[in-house]
Each structure stands twice: as structure tokens, then as C-alpha cells.
Amino acid sequence: MKPTSIPRRHFLQSTVTGSLLFPGLVQQLLADSADPLAPKAPHFTVKAKHVIFLFMTGGVSHVDTFDPKPELGKGHGKEIKADHPEIKGRPGYERIYLKRPQWEFAKHGQCGTEVSGLFPHIATCVDDIAFVRSMHTSHSNHYNATLGMHTGSFAQSRPSIGSWMTYGLGTLNRNLPGFVVIAPKQTYAGTQVFASDFLPGAHQGTLVVPGAEPVANVAPRVPTARQQLELAALRQMNEEHLATREADPLLAARLRTFETAFGMQMAVPDAFELKQESDATLASYGLQRGQTTGFGWQCLAARRLIERGVRFVELIDTGSSGNWDAHGDMMSHVPLAKNVDQPIAALLRDLKQRGLLEDTLVVWTTEFGRTPFNNTADAKGREHHPWAFSSWLAGGGVKPGIVHGATDDIGLRAVEKPVHAHDFHATILHLMGLEHEKLTYRHAGLDFRLTGVEGANVVKEVLA
């Protein structure tokens, strides 16, 4: 078995049937032992097969980005009362005043959806996007709200939405992880945002840190020929050992991991190698040739992973410092928006051009919004605001060019068709063909689900 003679397509398909390393009986055992990542049929037929989940860390101000509030501008400086979790009992916040949006909004596209000047590129894509302007969530701390937006739980760690997705649907390429998180830094909830928690470990997100070696330990450090020898020797040893043990399923499963690991050694670099991308593509994402970091790189890598069958890709823009948490000055939104605006627009267009947007659901969200008020009329920043914020959906099965729900005149409360984080999750699952009440896992005697126990509703209006 010469490594050079292996046809490339073997790596691009699920290896449950096409093993490189294990012939005969062991091969049969591998195929028969339950593979937690084997593709599974959804509960009902849908268009979307993949998710790209764009998470903006720190709390993006809705009234300065996707939720135009002219009345807030007019009321600038007016004192209001609010029983708000961030100000209750907080010294210096006994009185609060409205604070005007800092960026102009304009209508865009055929649909005429208004977007602020912070996102000139995304503004050109509004005809493909369904905005939800009535989001709300259950906590005003970064940690809890970030955890909630990823796991549906605002206190204890629970499986991440990406883990639920591979648990429900499996994955389409066993040479790549089913759930990939590309993040230069960790969010406020650390690794919990992509943890499988009580779901089997195979559903844990694989962290990719942009850079020269995006996935740990996939680069062989010895010649491939040597590794082939080692794997063959290892296989024989393990196989003989397995034969004496009457095929313990755990040991069989372990054999398979070497096969996948070996497959990943070629599939992973291939997925992250941008050489084949044209100059025009790179430029559209704002990338220099050879660049291996930046949000543009994350977006392009996400497209390449989706193309190769990865089920769920999450992109995190910044970590738990230097993010959208604009207490001090709203102007800090400018560089952060600039960082993601062009790459996200490029991703949407690129997916569309390649026909991938049809079966890829793109989700954009943050953990909460920012207050339309502050404790002085001329305060430069805004505080955490769980009562209202904006998120959006695009692609597979999403009704394009619409706005769903609304906040009140000043962006304080989500008043029209409010969408809680749990409803948002239920909708994402629905778009992927999964009923959120049916996708359960028995743990500690209870049936758990992503959307928690309080009940959640699919937002039917955003479905195409």
C-alpha cells in the first residue's frame, strides 16, 4: 500500500465504507460498531445541511447597527426609568438618560432593510438576510449570556448547539471533525461554548486557532512513509490484540480513531490551504495571499470546511477582551465592525455564487445588545442589555429580505414578536430539519434538550 497511490476522493468521503488501513474482519467490526458521527436523517426534509454560526463577542449595540431608532435620536438626553438588571442598586446609576444612536441608517437592496453605516458591506447583502430585531435573552453578564446563546443554559454548562447538531445529524466527512470552532481567542464562557458536556465526546467542537497549525497534532512530524509503517505495525498489533479479546467494542472504536486521525492529516491541511483560491476570491475576503489569520481567513476557511462536508462551523470574532463590550466608548464598534463587515459579505456572496448558500444556514448573533441609555446624557458608551438586540439568518431555508419583530421606539424592549435565545435555537434546529422537542438526550435521569424546559417556539415567519 503506497501512500501516493491513494486516490484523493477516498479522503473526501465518509470512511465508514472506505478504509485505508483496516482490511477484512476488523473493517467489518468498525463498520458495525456504533459510530456516533455517522450521518443521520433529519426529522423532516429541509434544504439546509450545514451551519455557519458567526458569534460577535461582547454585546453588539442593536440601536447602532441593525435596529434603526429615530425616536431614540430625538429623545437624546431625556431621563427615563427602567427596572434594568444592569443598573439596579448600582451606585451612580440612580438616574438614566437616553443616548442617541451614533451612526446614520439607510435603506438598502430591493427589500429596503435599514442598516447603519457601521456595516456598508453587509448592507449590500440585505436581500439575502432575514433580520430578527426582537431578540432578547435571560442574563446580563457576559459569561452567562454567552453560555446561554451557545447552550441554551444560562448557568450550568450544557452541550453546545454545534454538539446537538452533530448528535442529531452526524457528519458528512469522517476525515474532518463534524463541528469546528475557529476562534483566535476564547469567549467569556471559554471552552464551554463548544463543549459536548454530557453528549458523547465525539460531538465536542474541535478548536481551530487561526495560524500556521490550525488543528493541533495533525501535521506529521516524521515522513509519511515512516508513519505508514508505524500505523501498519500498530494496526497489526492492535488487531491481534483485539482478536484475543473477542472484539471489545471500545477497542474497535479506538482502532477507528487512528484511521480518522490519519485521514485528517491530509484532509485538514487541504481544507485550510488557501493556495488554490483565486486572487479575486482572496481579495473579496480582504485577504493577502499567504495570510493565515484574520476574520477574512476564518470566513474563507469556513466556506472550505462546509464544502468538505463539515456540519457546523462557528466563527468567533474576538475573545474576552478588546471586543464589542463598549462601556467606555461606542467608537470602539468602528474597528470591530470593519474587521468583520467585508469578510461576512464576501462569505455570503461566495456561498451564493457556488450554490452553497442554498444548503448552508448562516447565523449572525451576539450575546446581548447594549442599553439605549446611560447614566449621563453625554456618556460615550453603553451598558449590557439583555432585553433587546438584533441577530440575523441567511441561506438554507430562510426567507430572504425580511425583518422580523421589533423593539419599542427607543430600542429598550423587544415588543413585537419577541424572540428569546431559546426560540432562536428552536428555529435554527428547525431549519436543519430537527424538532427541538424531539432532539433529546437522557442524562441523570432526565431528557435534556437544547431549548430548555420553559418551552420555545420556532419563528415560522423567517422560514422560506
Place this chain on the structure above:
Amino acid sequence: MERGRPRPQQTPVKKQPLRTWASALLVAFLWTVSCSPAAEAPMRLTLENAGSFWAFQPVKSPGVPAVKDAAWPRSSVDRFVLAKLEEQGLKPVSVADPRTLVRRLHHDLIGLPPTPEEVEAFVRACSSTGQHRSPVAVLVDKLLASPHFGERWGRHWLDLARYAESNGKARNMIWHHAWRYRDWVIGAFNRDLTYDQFIREQVAGDLLPGSGAERDARVVATGFLALGAKALEETKRELFRMDVIDEQIEVIGRSFLGLSIACARCHDHKFDPVPTRDYYALAGILRSTQPLYGLGPMGIKCVNDSELQAIGPDADTLAPKAAEHLKDLATRVQERNDARSSRYRIVRNVADAKAQLKKPGADAAKLEADIAKMDAVIKDWDVKVKALEATVSNLETNFPPQPAFAMAARDAAKPEDSKIHIRGTIENLGEVVPRGLPQVIQVPGLAPIAAGESGRRQLADLLAHPANPLTARVAVNRVWQHLFGRGLVTTPDDFGLNGARPSHPELLDHLAAQFVADGWSTKKLIRSLVLSRAYQLGSAVDAANQERDPENVFLWRKRPRALEAEVFHDAVLSVSGQLDPRPRPGSMTADLPPFTAHEMFSFKPQLVETQMVHRHRAVYLPVVRGVLPELLKLFDFAEPSMALGARDETVVPAQASFLLNSPWVLAQARHLATVVLAGASVDAAEPLDKLFRRTLSRLPTPRERERFLGYLVQPEAQLTTPKTLLSAEALRLEQWTSLAQVLLASSEFRFSF
């Protein structure tokens, strides 16, 4: 894998070669159903009906059952096991061979593999006859007396104590002094501190009589109450307090009682007999207790700072000055940061004014005057900032002599009952509940909680009481689980209504009663279990048994297990000759500049290198929340977020990638190759034997010998990058490194059989 499994949604599909497995799954499913809560117990346990539920009934001393095969049992444990096997129509497999057994005992009792010499000595002893004592008993006693015993068994407890050296959550502060608790736990297991005292010292060690070093150790033990993850940045002090208490209640409940109490924070427990009143009675005890974990982040207003406990002979003389200095530093850092931002604000205003100046029609004269004024103010600030920076740096470098510090707990100056928090919120308070203990556990002879004390002493007494129906059962079940691979109750942290029922209820009670009768000695318990025949069974699969009992619920064989992360780490270092078996003094976190507050991100860069050079046992690797050492994280180390009695057992490709490509594994393979080649002749047979003996405690089979010797004649180009020209010696090392890596990655090395 035991902790949760998908509810079977359909009958498993039968495939040809799988017939036995499929029906096996079905049996497992039916067994699960028959043991599921709905089948036998009420839907909800209350204080009224709790007595009907097994776990709340007093521990019985059941008679040892009769068995048909009287020759099989070696002990009463064996009789309980065999009675069940016979009842189920299962036939136990034969006892493991000495080579397997000596590895198993080493892995299980001290977490290190036996050396080739130890293996051969044991095998020899087993084959010679007429000895005074059984070689197994001799070996077991030697291992129980080893200082490595505490490093192995202490780590099991550290999973339950959610031991970590940082705060976790958004402001992830490094804890320089957490390691003292770790060392206390290791020491407690080594000296076989009785389990009841082990509980008392962790919950109320500071309140127990004692002085000097003994008292200090007990104070360190109370670090148990301070080690939880906390949202230090929380601005609402009251919410923070209640969250900390909630975490403490949960960890106490799960670890000692196998009971999840924290859901009673918002409402009466939906399943177990813990009303909200009982939760707030306990909360009162913990409100009257101060956890001591140190300062929050410097330079922001943190309302949740706490002290640390000074210990040691000079604590009283040194502590006040040290604390004052630290407080001063924190204040100055805050002042410095404020000054910096004040200065920066004016700098920005100057920039604004200069921009205005450029606009047509600007009032130039006024703006220029403003700018001049502001420039002057900036100069003032420059002076202030510089002075404060100097003060801070002076304080940071000139610390007064420091006492030793520990994380700990102590009684608050004034005990305080808790009000019921309606739906768990701090805004909506109900009636006051007097400090007290969970009513569902009634034991005789507890002193009432006096007005001037927290009640922690009484809580400790309740938890450690021989009549507490949960404590001993939960404890022996944990020990059983670590030795047999799964507990008699498979949900070790949940003995409540939602937990599993014991597979061998009489055996569990027998062990619990014996444990208490033996004076709560963990070592005696372990000794009695590992000397049983049931423990010493081989791990071979028997087809008939496998079909009837695929999960091995009834213990017809030894269940093979992957080595835990630490055991694997230590095994690799041990066979590669790199292990430094001495305890590592302190921890890497303690080596950070001691007087400054550190957050995780300032520590993280150092960690990667640490793993490459760390030569002590893995229990001494730093456990910083969010940045666990790679190997620990990959191989199912217990996330230190909550008490965890059973780790995951995952088998994922990232583990295989690690074994194939991580620089650490490669480096260890090279060390191992160097060891087996040392002093070897050119004949390859000798190093090959040595390699197998070191890693797998056996010689290669003829087939393996043939294959691996053939491996060594591979062309040079295959073993190293083509451009490198290697000397014969270097080439040989490469070849053997390659072989060594194969053995380190093999299932036989990775698993305990």
C-alpha cells in the same frame, strides 16, 4: 460513557456478525428499563415518603448469601458477587494471569506501571509454592504503603472537590496557594486519614480542636469550601454571595451525599426530598462562613475580594503587615489606572479640539486657549501618573516578609440565618429560615446550633455520622467504581430518585457497614476488595456471558478500561525513564510572582512549555480552569467545574492524532528508545525484549518478534527526512524511536486489562 446514554429510540437493527451484540443491547436496554425510576419508586420523593426509598433507609448488615460453588469465593465480597452470578446463570471467567494482575494492581493502586523487575519478581513468587503469605497480598500491602498511593487516590477525590488553581469564569484569577489543598488530600490518603475525619476536616477543620501544624493542616483542608469557580466580576455582592453558597451546597451534596441539593434554591426539589426550606437552612450555615480565596482582579472595582488564611508559626506576626501591604497595592493600582484614564480623556479632548480647529469658521482663539489649558492639565497628570507608577512598582517589588497562605474557610464574625429567596432571586425575599441541616437525614446525638456559631461543625458531624444512610454507601461505591470500572450504583454522584439503583444492593450495604466497622479506613476497604477473586478475574470475553450481560453488570469478568489521563501520562514518563517520582513542591502557579494578582491569560503562554518539560507525576501539573494541559484535556480529565465522580471515557480521533504527532509523545518515544538501546549489543533481539518488557510487561510473541525485527531493515529514507544523512548510530535511534512510538500508541499500553 456511563453517565448518560441516548434513550434507545428503536429496536437495534440486527446485522449478521452483530447478532450477539444486538441482542446484548436489547438486554442492556431491558435491564435499564427495569431499573429505571418509573418502574418501582414514587414519582417524587418528599420528607414523608423518603423512607420508602432505598438510599434513605438505614444501612443494613445483610447476611452473607449462600452459594453453590463454595470453592470459588475467597471472601464475603466474593459470595455476594457469586450469588448474583449464579442467580443470573452467568459463569465467571478465570482469574487473570500474574502479568496482567501485577499491571492492574499497580495501575489501580498507585497509578504507575510496574518495572520489568517488579513484574518478574511477582511472576516468580506466584509460581513458587509453599509460601507463608500470598504474593498478591504481599504486593497489595507494598502498594498501599507506597507514597504514590495518595497521588493516585487523592486525585480521585480532587475530581470531586473540583480542585483547580484558578477562579474560572470571566475573571480567571490564578490561585497561588490552592496546591496546599491538593497536597493535603494526597497526604490524607497516604496516612489513611479515616474517612469521617476526612469529611470533618474539609467542612469544619478550622473549628476542630488542635494547634500548630495539625491545626494548619485542618485549615488547609477547609480550602474545599473555597475552591469553586466564582463570578468575581459580579457587581452585586449579594448575588455573588448566594451563587458561591449555591456552589458550595452543590459540591457538598454531590461529593459526600451523592445528592444534588442545589435545585432547591428556586423551588422544592422536583424529585428528591429536599424542600427549599432545607436549602436555605444550609445556606444560613454557609452565609455564616467566609470562604477565603484571595483578591479579585486588580485595577477594577471588585466588590468580591477576600482574604487568604495565613498559616505557619509566624502567621500572626507577619500576616497583618502583609495583608495591609497587599491592600495598599490594590488601592494604588486602582488609583494609577484611574489617573491613566483621566489623563487619556484629556488627551482625547485635545485631539478633538485640534480637529475642530481645522474646520472652517472655528473659534480659533478660544480653541487654542482651551488646548493650552488642557496641555497644562495633561502635564499635571503626567506627574501624577508617573508618581503612582513608581509607587506601584515600589510596592510590587518591596514586599514585607510573607507568611504562608492557604485558601480556607472560617466562621463569619456574626452568624446569620438566610431568608428564603423566592424563585432563587435576591430581590424577592421570603421568611427567615434558622440555620439547620437537611431533614431527610436524621442521626442521633447532634448538638443544636448555638446562636454564636455557624453550624458547620454540626453539618460536618451529620455528614460524617455512621448512621447517615448516604455517606458510607456513597463512599464505598466510589472506591468500588475506581477498582471495578463502574460503581455498584452507576451514578456515583446521584443516589436520589433520578440516580441508578444498585446492581448489588446487599453487597453495597455489606461494604458500607464493614467500612464503618473498620473505622472508615479507605486502605482496609481497598485491600479487602482487591484481594477478592471478583477483582482478580481476567478480562476475557465469554460469548454466552456476553450475550446475557454485555455491560458486565454482574461482574463475570474484569472490565478493561482506558488508563486515565494522569495514569497514561505517568506510564509514558515511567517507561521512557523520564519520570521524576518525587512530589513536585508547590505548583507552577505558585511559582508566579507571588504578590501580584494574575489572570489566566498571563499564565497561559507558560503552560505549553511546561507540559514538555514537566517530569513529575501528572497530579502535580497545574490545573488552571480553561487552560488545562493538552494531554489532560484530550484524555478526559475531569473539568473542574463541578464535583465529578465518574469521568467521561471518550475515544476520539484527536487522541490518536496526539499519539501519532505530538512532540511530547515523539520526545518520550526517543527517550524510551535511548533507554532500551543503552548498553545493548548490535543484536536487535535484546533491545526488542527490553522494549516489550518496559512497556507491556511481557516478551514479544514470535510473530511480533519477526515483524518488528523486519521493521528494522526498512530503508533509511523511510524513517527520516530524505535530506538528512544519519550516522549508523543515529539511524538506529530513529528506527527504535519509531518502534517505541508504536508500542506507546498500542491498545495494550493504553488500557488496563
